[in-house]
Amino acid sequence: MKKHVIVIGGGPAGMEAAGQLIKNGYDVSLFEKDKTTGGHLNEWFKLFPDRRAGSEVLDYYKNLISGKDLKIINSTVVEKVGQSGGSLTVSTKEGIEHTADAVVIATGFDLFKSTRKEEYGYEIYDNVISSADLEAMFRKGAVITSEGKTPKNVGFVHCVGSRDEKVGNLYCSKLCCITAVKQAIEIKEHVPGTKVYCFYMDMRMGGAYYEELYREAQEEWGVNFIRGKVSEVSESINNRLIVKVEDTLAGRPLKMELDMLVLMAGMEMSEAGKKLASLTGLKTGDNRFFSPADHHYGSNRSNISGIFYAGACTMPMNITETISHARAAVADVIDYLKDSKR
Amino acid sequence: MKIEGKRAIWSEYQKEIADDKYYYVRSCIRQNFFPGSEVAFLKIMREELKKDVHEHPCHTTCSGIGYHGDVVPVETAMTVVARQFALMTEAGYTNYVPSCITSFGLYTEVLETWHHFPDVEQKVRQQLKKATGREFEVPKNLAHASDIIFKFRKEIAAKAKYKLINKNTGEPLKVVDHIGCHYAKMFPSKGVGGAEYPYVLAGMVEEWGGEVIDYPERRHCCGFGFRQYLVQANRGFSVACSKEKFESMQPFKPDMIITNCPGCPMFLDRWQYVINEMEGKRYGKDGEGIPVFTYEEVAGLILGYDPWDLGLQMHQTDCEPVLEKMGIDYNPDMKYEINGTITKVNSRVSLSI
């Protein structure tokens, strides 16, 4: 009889793991809390650094998982994984139990809620938006202010909810810097002539071709980078945003008026993941993400035998890393199920 | 601007405020700056709201002014604070209500310090016992006097004779709410509405018919800050802070400023005169200043108290434009009346020299 593997989460990590497990001949069920699979990728218009359409990656997943024996169970929240004898029991929020020989957790991340950085006035000042809101504008093809006008000056605040002791997140979300660079270029593409300013603490351009895109943003698109963290945002009588920042390279405070300010929201352990961790007894780190058995050679294994991790539920990851991590999880699952004693 | 966003933040910063039996402690400087304010608070609490408010004759400075002026070490400040708590305990009260924002900030800081470092509290207890023979309980509830007025803002509105509404136009008065830095910037969770969008004064203004202005330099310090004002050479920095705020609020055409700190109304009021003297600039409508009030004065005006009983003649920037707009029945000739004698003073002393 085929071994049954349950994958929790239908974003890129979960779809990748499920698709590869099917290829390897397992009976696979994929649980997704939303109505459809795809996760955050559904929201993203274009991907960095090559700015290919997010939909192309979704197409890849369609080919990978559709028409196969994969059972996709949408709109279902998994709350707990229990152990009984040699097998695992996956319980949904509705209290339905499913038995599995192995479980892959791919619950991903939640985008940081920018309202928590009160000083930036998200959901208070009309033209303060999040990076996700801007992607939605790109998908619609209209970058406009709340007054329906074309913005002439747009700012980006890096590290919103990342590297910030005040919101309890000491870690770097890793993808926001390059996302800001990508979105800054896209603003220039959508609204030529707009001036764009990125306010950063450090430019963390660690991925392949990130630094090159940063340079392109400066050289070809004239995006301005100002080193300093925005301390507060307010609204002028003309409904323009006023940002205060220390221009750390000039060594003086700087005040600027903008038509739109984009907050580069970081990544946090998902709420669903948190609940799953506490009810299942899975270890989490100081950063609240799932804590793998070993950060060097066991990044897919959990502290419970038979439960594995894939993707951004363990740390902030980009799509490329997520796919690699999910495939590595599958390798660990195969290895685990090979052992006939289980 | 979306007010719902602010309401969401306000709903997260609710604090517990006792509803009766208050131990009230006065400010060192408010009785000189705005002598009617604390009297008005007591009158409102005792006569309008029928609350028990106790004052102790042995109360002294909390020493916060010295602490923030770099002349009193924190351990000394803590021992002085411990003595105030001992007086409260001896009087049989548990709800501590300071009139001063810096006192409130210091009390909060001391209680937080003791909470995290119980050994420091023990040391202070020993010092107080040795020095005075007194013992104390920490307050069950610590609230600034403006928190108390905020709590009863609806009851005050129900008894109001006037509203913060321009009687000629029917429009709400545009009000700048200025919160003392030591109210919530150090401990946001201890202030009504938090530190970024404080609600303590905005709630009063809303309830009493006015409209709060959100201007860019809303969060900026008034410029008091103790050490920069106390040294004459630094006063240019102090006045520049107030000026920054006036420049920022002017386009919104505010009718008045409401404050909850001892220093802020003093400086926002007096510096308008100084700026006018030095640079010939005024920030109100028609070449007038922008009247500055304490929240007790505003509550008193709403309740129909006589402006001169409230001490509004002590303001350097004339308060009359607001009295006129609100339609308050008052006698301009009695502005400088002392014990039945009207002192001859130019009634437009503030900005018209």
Added chain:
Amino acid sequence: MDKFGFAISQQRQIDFEANRRDIAEYISEKEPSFRVCIECGCCAATCTTGNFTPFSLRELLILLKRGENDKVRDNINKCMLCGKCTLVCPRGVNTRNVISLAREAFQDRIKNAV
């Protein structure tokens, strides 16, 4: 006016709206590599003038970008155009040309003003 024994302090803030950045724009157009400067300071570290006189090319470049032109105009002629800054720049900014263009722009502006 020092009426009360003190003068009102001036704002230290860079007022981005008030400042003119036409000189920086002029340089960017003629020497696009100016835009990729990341203010690492390698130029200033190696600069002969900067090591012996109060002159920092790094500082002058950022001030140009912010439109704080007065200090740049007063100092830009201290450069001896040796070209060492261009030699060491990791971003390939033609700093030597940036300086020449800045001098040119300031002179043109003075001429136009006259």
